[in-house]
Amino acid sequence: MTTALASGTSIAVIGAGTMGAGIAQVAAQAGHTxxxxxxxxxVSEAAIGKLASGLERLVGRGKISAEQAANTIANIKPTADQHDLAGTSLVIEAIVENRKVKHQVFADLMGICGADCIYASNTSSIPIEDIAEGLQYPAQMVGMHFFNPAQIMKLVEVISSKQTCPKVADVIYHTAAAWNKVSVHATDTPGFIVNRVARPFYAEALRMVAEGMGDYTTIDTVMREAGGFRMGPFELMDLIGHDVNYAVTDLVSEALYHPLFEVSPIQKALVDKGDLGRKTGRGYYDYSADLPKLTNTATPSTSGQLLVAAGDDILAPLWQRLTNAGINTAAGKSTQFDGLQLQLHIGAPIAADAPATVAFDIALxxxxxxxLACQRNQACSNEQFQALANAFAAAGIFLIEMPNQAGLPVARTVAMLTNVAADAVDKQVCSLEDADKAMRYGVNYPQGPFIWADQLSPNWVHTTLANLAHHICASRYAENDWIAKHVIEQRNFYA
Structure with a gap:
């Protein structure tokens, strides 16, 4: 059985930047030299000094002991001489994202560290096969992709090229787990798991702005407060930096040409202007001033009657909240509030000839x-909608109205995250379980796309994608066959 590298084994990290230093700390805390x-x-000495300061703060907060901090720093040795690495069992490269530079570093190291050493690249985007091409020991090359900051983020993607020895990948998988990380296996494809599957989180948000569905603040608020994401897509892109986020999208778009992965002219304009987000003081938001916030102007009220139809399962918790808030509730043939029809949004706008109706987005x-985002048709009067918003305010919910168009924020995002994740599983990039783990621990999604989709049902995903395809773009929202198979067989993704 494959096991992790033994604690105390000597390893090396190439590159003393933020990521390299973070990886060094993780390994040193696990007992490695x-x-x-x-x-x-x-640069290496300064990086170790910064790590020591960070560990001291953890000691002060009671997170680790002074002895643990001292042992960690004692385990890290700075050097500028690659020959010091002779005899190491693992070399992790965390340098500039340039294939030629990485290739040359590994070519040099293989002449020093030999055939038994494992050579791991922390690349986030460059195929491992391209880095390993022509190297002396390509079977010993593997991807070991940490997420920033490496000391905090739990995920490590273990990437195997066609030449990677399976035992090598397994050793790295178990070693990362021994370092208190969540490991996932991925094949050597553009974006690996996270940077591939995460594209819809950004792409759908940008598409919604272009369609006039909402502004940055509205979409970010809905995705945070209803979707349960730690940050909205525009806040997150500003934090990552548009030069970085745009470059990854461009790379995936070029390698996996599909309308979904097309770069957005909105983001490209920011990159061209040098408005890269927080690091330049301006991106989607201006960070020299307070960020805009939505204000709920509804007045909490428990007047009105709610009629609830049997079988309204997905929205049932919503009706229960209104009932608990004191809204008079009774059974009905259709779900309505004072004659206003209430329904779940499944990708399509409300029909123009429908009676007065409000459709609700999904939530975590x-x-x-x-x-909670919603939309109404023209038959719904301002007075009817205000009364509904007041009832929702009584239940502690800010009802955010958006245009009566296809694709409310959380629904279209979850449907497309599931679609792209299904494509990755279908193409054997990763397993279903690893796709969910990767998104949960690599980008802190509230839950994996397949777990979320199962809560709603594969048929909900199928219907939502079909409606988005019909109303917006057939090629962009084309359903992956793997999803269709589950719908036909009437089974969840986690069967």
């Missing part, structure tokens, strides 16, 4: 969400 390598010895948890 770590060579932290940089061309400039002072309808029992606790503080906001």
């Amino acid at each position: 770590v060579w932290l390598v940089d061309q400039d010895m002072s 948890d309808l029992t606790s969400c503080t906001a």
Whole structure:
């Protein structure tokens, strides 16, 4: 049985930047002797000094002991001489995202560390096969992709090229787990798991702005307060930096040409202007001033009657919240509030000839969400909608109205995350379980796309994608066959 590298084994990290230093700390905390390598010895020494300061803060907060902090720093050794790495069992490269530079580093190291050492690249986008091409020991090359900051983020993607020895990948998988990380296996494809599956989170948000569905603040608020994401897509892109986020999208778009992965002219305009987000003070938001916020102007009220139809399962927690808030509730043939029809949004706009209707977006948890997106048709009067918003305010929910168009934010995002994840599983990039783990622990999604989709049902995903395809773009929202198979067989993804 394959096991992790033994604690105490000597390893090396190439590159003493933020990521390299973070990886060195993770390995050192696990008991390894770590060579932290940089061309400039002072850079490695400065990085270790910063790590020591960070560990001291953890000691002060009671997170680790002073002894643990001291042992961690004692395990990290700075060097500018690659020959010090002879005899190491694992070398992790965390340098500039340039194939030629990485290739040359590994070519040099293989002449020093030999055939038994494992050579791991922390690349986030470059195929491992391209880095390993022509190297002396390609079977020993593997991807070991940490997420920033490496000391905090739990996920490690273990990427195998066609030449990677399966035992090598398994050793890295178990070693990362021994370092208290969540490991996932991925094949050597553009974006691996996270940077591939995450594209709809950004792409759908940008598409909604282009369609006039909402502005940055509205979409971010809905995705946070209803979707349960830690940050909205525009906030997150500003934090990542548009140069970085745009470059990854461009790379995936070029390699996996599909309308979904097309770069957005909205983001390209920011990159061209140099408005890269928080690091330049301006991106989608201006960080020299307070960020805009939505204000709920509804007045909580428990007047009105709610009629609830049997079988309205997905929205049932919503009706229960209204009931618990004191709204008079009774059984009905259709779900309505004072004659206003209430329904679940499934990708399509409300029909123009329908009676007065409001359709609701999905949420991570309808029992606790503080906001919820919705849309209404022209037959719904301002007075009817205001009365409904007041009732929702009584239940602690900010009802955010959006245009009566296809694709409310959380629904279209979850449907497309599931679609792209299904494509990755169908193409054997990763397993279903690893796709969910990767998104949960690599980008802190509230839950994996397949777990979420099963809560709604594969048929909900199928119907939502079909409506988005019909109303917006057939090629962009084309359903993956793997989803269709589950719908036909009437089974969940986790059968």
